[in-house]
Amino acid sequence: xxxxxxxxxxxxxxxxxxxxxxxxxxxxxxxxxxxxxxxxxxxxxxxxxxxxxxxxxxxxxxxxxxxxxxxxxxxxxxxxxxxxxxxxxxxxxxxxxxxxxxxxxxxxxxxxxxxxxxxxxxxxxxxxxxxxxxxxxxxxxxxxxxxxxxxxxxxxxxxxxxxxxxxxxxxxxxxxxxxxxxx
Amino acid sequence: xxxxxxxxxxxxxxxxxxxxxxxxxxxxxxxxxxxxxxxxxxxxxxxxxxxxxxxxxxxxxxxxxxxxxxxxxxxxxxxxxxxxxxxxxxxxxxxxxxxxxxxxxxxxxxxxxxxxxxxxxxxxxxxxxxxxxxxxxxxxxxxxxxxxxxxxxxxxxxxxxxxxxxxxxxxxxxxxxxxxxxxxxxxxxxxxxxxxx
Numbered sequence: 077x078x079x080x081x082x083x084x085x086x087x088x089x090x091x092x093x094x095x096x097x098x099x100x101x102x103x104x105x106x107x108x109x110x111x112x113x114x115x116x117x118x119x120x121x122x123x124x125x126x127x128x129x130x131x132x133x134x135x136x137x138x139x140x141x142x143x144x145x146x147x148x149x150x151x152x153x154x155x156x157x158x159x160x161x162x163x164x165x166x167x168x169x170x171x172x173x174x175x176x177x178x179x180x181x182x183x184x185x186x187x188x189x190x191x192x193x194x195x196x197x198x199x200x201x202x203x204x205x206x207x208x209x210x211x212x213x214x215x216x217x218x219x220x221x222x223x224x225x226x227x228x229x230x231x232x233x234x235x236x237x238x239x240x241x242x243x244x245x246x247x248x249x250x251x252x253x254x255x256x257x258x259x
Numbered sequence: 260x261x262x263x264x265x266x267x268x269x270x271x272x273x274x275x276x277x278x279x280x281x282x283x284x285x286x287x288x289x290x291x292x293x294x295x296x297x298x299x300x301x302x303x304x305x306x307x308x309x310x311x312x313x314x315x316x317x318x319x320x321x322x323x324x325x326x327x328x329x330x331x332x333x334x335x336x337x338x339x340x341x342x343x344x345x346x347x348x349x350x351x352x353x354x355x356x357x358x359x360x361x362x363x364x365x366x367x368x369x370x371x372x373x374x375x376x377x378x379x380x381x382x383x384x385x386x387x388x389x390x391x392x393x394x395x396x397x398x399x400x401x402x403x404x405x406x407x408x409x410x411x412x413x414x415x416x417x418x419x420x421x422x423x424x425x426x427x428x429x430x431x432x433x434x435x436x437x438x439x440x441x442x443x444x445x446x447x448x449x450x451x452x453x454x455x456x
Contacts (some may be wrong), residue, residue: 077393077446078444079396079429079447079450079451079455080444082393082395082396082397082400082401083400083443083446083447083450084403084447085397086396086397086398086400086401086443087400087401087404087408087439087440087441087442087446088439089397090295090401090405090407090408090435090439091408091435091439092297093343093401093405093408094405094408094409094411095412097409097412112432114433115428115432119432119436123282123436123440124437127340131397134399135397135401138398139270139371139398139401139402142371142374143264143365143369143370143371143374144264144371145264145368146405152264153264153324153362153363153365153366153367154281154362154365155328155358155359155360155363155366156364158288158355158358158359158362159331159338159355159358159359160328160331160332160355161331169356176397210340214355215338215355216339216347216351217338217339217342221338224421225334225338235311236343237456239428239429239432242429243432243436244428246429247433247437248357249286249293249442250362250433250437251437251440251441253440255442
């Protein structure tokens with residue numbers, strides 16, 4: 077890994093942290109606040125690729141664990157990993173790596189539809205796949221109950237996937253960082 | 260300004276080494292899951308409360324650390340109350356409270372710089388395949404650039420406000436990302452120019 081990659085990792089972690097101070101947008105009908113931070117996770121994978129994207133999320137989580145209030149709403153410290161939503165935060169790393177891998181793999185013919193599909197796989201399916209069983213285990217409820225409680229956030233996450241996919245495609249055209257992964 | 264959650268003080272809890280505090284936290288959180296039931300939660304709660312008192316932290320610090328999780332905990336309590344009984348619902352939520360407050364005790368009594376020093380000290384003993392310099396560079400660059408990226412976000416938002424685009428997330432996100440990536444390239448060129456590697 078070159079110094080340039082280390083700088084990208086550090087500065088993208090700073091972007092994700094900065095997105096935490098973005099005021100949450102509340103969708104009128106469903107009234108679930110959407111924070112911009114999980115958008116940053118999808119962007120990390122889709123713009124930096126699997127390795128650098130995943131490491132920038134890891135770096136952000138290290139700083140959060142060290143007590144900096146960098147998560148949305150000024151949350152930070154060890155407590156966020158131990159709370160009921162800790163699985164989603166760990167899922168961020170996996171989500172960024174998978175979105176990054178898929179984006180690298182299909183880089184030459186990446187379009188909005190593909191980028192959106194990758195964000196849904198990494199940002200929704202995998203994230204919920206880790207977050208739901210985690211909260212079911214620590215809150216001592218069944219998987220179905222935990223899943224039901226999380227479904228309210230799916231519409232908001234779909235909107236984030238749309239925004240992230242559009243941003244990934246625009247940045248690919250204007251300032252490409254990823255080099256395509258050969259088969 | 261980037262501030263950590265540290266609350267100033269000079270107690271035994273403040274002076275303990277970060278690694279000791281983290282080890283204590285791991286033991287606490289593991290034991291409330293291994294020994295499931297009210298006794299372990301009560302013992303854990305008493306220990307955390309003693310720690311808070313020893314560190315000279317006030318009730319408002321405890322309230323402030325629980326508050327972000329309050330609504331989720333309330334929802335879990337309600338679901339458990341319907342599915343099981345009051346005793347079990349109280350136990351599940353109480354266990355969360357003990358873990359979150361225990362973690363808050365570590366966070367509130369340890370400066371981020373102490374943790375960073377701890378990481379640097381640990382890196383000295385790390386085996387050769389660990390890229391020590393690069394880890395240290397990434398941490399310090401990120402700490403330095405978080406306030407800068409926040410300023411950039413404010414600038415981009417003001418610029419788009421002038422165009423009537425401040426409600427358009429994409430119009431904020433793309434310039435922010437591109438500007439940061441350009442800054443990153445400039446920083447890495449500056450590092451090369453100074454023969455960092």
